[in-house]
Amino acid sequence: MDVEIMLRVDGSEYRLIVDTRTTLLDALRERLDITSVKKGCDHGQCGACTVLLDGRRALSCLALAVAHRGAEIVTAGGLGNGELHPMQRAFISHDAFQCGYCTPGQIVSAVGMLQEAAAGWPSVVSKDLAADGVVLDDEEIRERMSGNLCRCAAYANIVPAIAEVAR
Amino acid sequence: MKPFRYERPATVADAVALLTAEPKAAFLVGGTNLVDHLRLGIATPDLLVDVRQLTSDRIEELPDGGVRIGAAVPNSDLAADRLIRRRYPVLSAAVLSGASGQLRNFATTGGNLLQRTRCPYFQDLTTPCNKRERGSGCSARDGYQRDHAIFGASEQCVATHPSDMAVAMAALDAVVRVRGPGGERTIPLTDLHRLPGDEPERDTVLGHGELITAVELPPLPVAANSRYRKVRDRASYAFALVSAAVALDVADGGIRDVRIALGGVAHKPWRARRAEAALRGGPVSEERFRAAAEAELAGARPLPGNAFKVPLARNVIVRMLLDLAEEQR
Numbered sequence: 001m002d003v004e005i006m007l008r009v010d011g012s013e014y015r016l017i018v019d020t021r022t023t024l025l026d027a028l029r030e031r032l033d034i035t036s037v038k039k040g041c042d043h044g045q046c047g048a049c050t051v052l053l054d055g056r057r058a059l060s061c062l063a064l065a066v067a068h069r070g071a072e073i074v075t076a077g078g079l080g081n082g083e084l085h086p087m088q089r090a091f092i093s094h095d096a097f098q099c100g101y102c103t104p105g106q107i108v109s110a111v112g113m114l115q116e117a118a119a120g121w122p123s124v125v126s127k128d129l130a131a132d133g134v135v136l137d138d139e140e141i142r143e144r145m146s147g148n149l150c151r152c153a154a155y156a157n158i159v160p161a162i163a164e165v166a167r
Numbered sequence: 168m169k170p171f172r173y174e175r176p177a178t179v180a181d182a183v184a185l186l187t188a189e190p191k192a193a194f195l196v197g198g199t200n201l202v203d204h205l206r207l208g209i210a211t212p213d214l215l216v217d218v219r220q221l222t223s224d225r226i227e228e229l230p231d232g233g234v235r236i237g238a239a240v241p242n243s244d245l246a247a248d249r250l251i252r253r254r255y256p257v258l259s260a261a262v263l264s265g266a267s268g269q270l271r272n273f274a275t276t277g278g279n280l281l282q283r284t285r286c287p288y289f290q291d292l293t294t295p296c297n298k299r300e301r302g303s304g305c306s307a308r309d310g311y312q313r314d315h316a317i318f319g320a321s322e323q324c325v326a327t328h329p330s331d332m333a334v335a336m337a338a339l340d341a342v343v344r345v346r347g348p349g350g351e352r353t354i355p356l357t358d359l360h361r362l363p364g365d366e367p368e369r370d371t372v373l374g375h376g377e378l379i380t381a382v383e384l385p386p387l388p389v390a391a392n393s394r395y396r397k398v399r400d401r402a403s404y405a406f407a408l409v410s411a412a413v414a415l416d417v418a419d420g421g422i423r424d425v426r427i428a429l430g431g432v433a434h435k436p437w438r439a440r441r442a443e444a445a446l447r448g449g450p451v452s453e454e455r456f457r458a459a460a461e462a463e464l465a466g467a468r469p470l471p472g473n474a475f476k477v478p479l480a481r482n483v484i485v486r487m488l489l490d491l492a493e494e495q496r
Binding site: 001113148 | 168173175198202206215243246247249252253256260263266267269272402403
């Protein structure tokens, strides 16, 4: 069943007709040629397809495009408004990747994660769940980023890259 | 993926009517479990009824001091809510123990409860599974058993319900509010999910067309002293081998109130009523904590591949009770 939808992606507006089965990930990559968002496992287990969906980090492989008509989407390619976003610069300066395939998802997820921490959201490793502020030490960063897997295991550099932007 | 129609009705009543009229239909909210099962070919509806914007996404205090959580409240918002963190910390901790940041942002309260009870064979279409295909057999009986149930399983199915949130809600005497073709009803959370018996394909007692609209928590003083602990094969983003939601209220060295529920051990969140009964009223002691845990676990029927869960669950319960008692000395 075909449905006409509108999506706002990285500041541009797109109108397209999609089958109801189309995920946001496939709509972005296959229909709109926005390939900064990556397909890893396609089952919500790896985080490579992470985008900001209406301001929150989300897995685009588990979102049906038809269910997010009119949504505001930001991919890694749209984070910096034409320049490198501070998180992207930190990933480069810390050499926080090897093959790079998980990197766009890692970066978008880290940006969304910092917003969550700034809003005072606790994590399961937070010492005091009721505390107002969040101190993003390495343990907190690792826990909050656990939805993004890196098969090259570049975590040793990913954590310091995120920590640099966080602190 | 099999083709399906998609509808986004304007009211809960319309959603219930639409779904009721179509035998092969499913409600869609966050989609974090359903979309994966659509892709795997496990879920094959002809119609998806999107209710993401229909039920409440608010958490409100009730006149009796309890709390009502709208079915559309995202898991992230539930875990971060200040009232929940203060009054029901076990619930916040349980939600934060589950899934990943991305998933919690779109998984909802109602959807979390209705994620499928499952095991790896349920998701592997190349293997027999009675839950997926009635009468095809249970691959776990002679296979991988590490994630599987030690309580209440049947010859047909030994899968576990993976929700952490539901385990905390089971301990907190939560009540589920449901709208269906026959009107509204409430179901105690501990009665929402079923044991597999001879119908392993049915995870819950909900009828076709019934929609969860909210979860209500009663005012519960013991909940202020509550915790969640989850033991798993990796430090984060994995299902529980064993988890426990425990609340303990100690006064004058005696146990005034206690709640214990276990996750990763049954086809449903497992409220440990035998352990609670053994504890309530008596003094605080490690010996009694151990005896209470063992009273509960006397009912366990583990498989060869998950017998470790019996001592693991016992140790988790005892350690949590000791920690909670210590905090209140």
